[in-house]
Amino acid sequence: MTTSLPPWHEIVLNVFKANEVKLITYVPDNVLKPLIQALHADPYFTCFATAREEEAVGILSGAWMAGLKGILLMQTSGFATLPNVLASLPCAFQIPVLMMISERGTLGEFNVGQAAVCRTMRPILDSLAMEHHTVSRLDECEFIVDRTIRQAHLTQAPAALILSPLLTGGKAVQGTGAQA
Amino acid sequence: MSATTHNLKRMYRFDLTQRLVAKLKQEEAVIGGIGHSNFDLWAVGHRPQNFYMLGSMGLAIPIAMGVAMAQPARKTFALEGDGSLLMELGCLATVAAQAPKNLIIVLFDNGIYQITGGQPTPGLHADYVAIARGCGLATATWAADEADFERLLDNALATDGPHFIGCKLDEQKPRAQTERDPAQIRDRFMRGMGTKKNRTLG
Numbered sequence A: 001m002t003t004s005l006p007p008w009h010e011i012v013l014n015v016f017k018a019n020e021v022k023l024i025t026y027v028p029d030n031v032l033k034p035l036i037q038a039l040h041a042d043p044y045f046t047c048f049a050t051a052r053e054e055e056a057v058g059i060l061s062g063a064w065m066a067g068l069k070g071i072l073l074m075q076t077s078g079f080a081t082l083p084n085v086l087a088s089l090p091c092a093f094q095i096p097v098l099m100m101i102s103e104r105g106t107l108g109e110f111n112v113g114q115a116a117v118c119r120t121m122r123p124i125l126d127s128l129a130m131e132h133h134t135v136s137r138l139d140e141c142e143f144i145v146d147r148t149i150r151q152a153h154l155t156q157a158p159a160a161l162i163l164s165p166l167l168t169g170g171k172a173v174q175g176t177g178a179q180a
Numbered sequence B: 001m002s003a004t005t006h007n008l009k010r011m012y013r014f015d016l017t018q019r020l021v022a023k024l025k026q027e028e029a030v031i032g033g034i035g036h037s038n039f040d041l042w043a044v045g046h047r048p049q050n051f052y053m054l055g056s057m058g059l060a061i062p063i064a065m066g067v068a069m070a071q072p073a074r075k076t077f078a079l080e081g082d083g084s085l086l087m088e089l090g091c092l093a094t095v096a097a098q099a100p101k102n103l104i105i106v107l108f109d110n111g112i113y114q115i116t117g118g119q120p121t122p123g124l125h126a127d128y129v130a131i132a133r134g135c136g137l138a139t140a141t142w143a144a145d146e147a148d149f150e151r152l153l154d155n156a157l158a159t160d161g162p163h164f165i166g167c168k169l170d171e172q173k174p175r176a177q178t179e180r181d182p183a184q185i186r187d188r189f190m191r192g193m194g195t196k197k198n199r200t201l202g
């Protein structure tokens, strides 16, 4: 049955469209490459990189208040740069900043730094009382992504979607060297 | 207009903010950065199109850029301190790359972190207009004095941007302190942007 489902990035792109999530900001990650590529190729989306993930939180906050919905794509280490701005902007002002995080640092990570950063992610999300869900199965991808986005918009609360290597395949373990 | 920083007049932030707000006739959006940039915006008099950023140091320009991209027909200002800009310099490259035509950045450069006690920033020898130009904001300019600031504002309101206007400040304190109620600030701003329609508040 799962073989008939489209790849995760196609499902995600369609859910973005269904929820009018048009403004895509990112600091890239290898795992997100096919999604970023497809978003750039589709004129429905305005898709660009920011110098830092913090900037994207500002851009998405301003855009949402002025009527344009968006999301920030990044990897685990990018998320770890964000607690201060998340607490003081989207959490304090009740702005539904959406985040999609490619989970690095677990299930076969080769970079010890990524592994250490990864362990900070869920405790930070929990301490901010921020809704977060991990997508690990293709057959649950549409439901979790769609419902999380809807709830964030309806309750004016920021939310995070974590893409597990179980869903994306992650970044293959490498025998030699440690590179991002 | 000036490309260098010598001979620039050191101006009073409240007075500059007052001059800026006096020119706003089209419900332009104004995002006040952390601390004194938004305090003086508040002190000039609340407008529904004002957003007062209470934390998230460095994000006034990104927030304004998001507003500008969502509503391309509305001129949108970011009022940002030099310490704050220094923390998020990369955003100038992002602004230049996306080049929202309706975005106007006003930098309040007092050389210090005034709100935390007046410590000098590490930007002692930094020329923020040169940095903005280097990031691709080709028309970035220092305001030489108040009259020049007004002329630069008129030009920014009348022409496509993104624009960057640098102002050297004296060390006068802000006139008032913004009421700290983030949910209300956001709600009023959304009504000012027309994204919430009920006009009973504002």
Ligand SMILES: Cc1ncc(C[n+]2csc(CCOP(=O)(O)OP(=O)(O)O)c2C)c(N)n1
Residues within 6 Å of the ligand: A084, B034, B035, B036, B037, B055, B056, B057, B080, B081, B082, B083, B084, B085, B110, B112, B113, B114, B115, B116
């Ligand atoms: C990430 C972060 N670091 C430090 C602070 C403390 N802080 C708040 S405002 C401020 C100084 C802001 O300086 P500037 O933007 O130049 O404005 P001014 O106070 O001079 O008006 C500092 C250091 C903070 N809020 N956030």
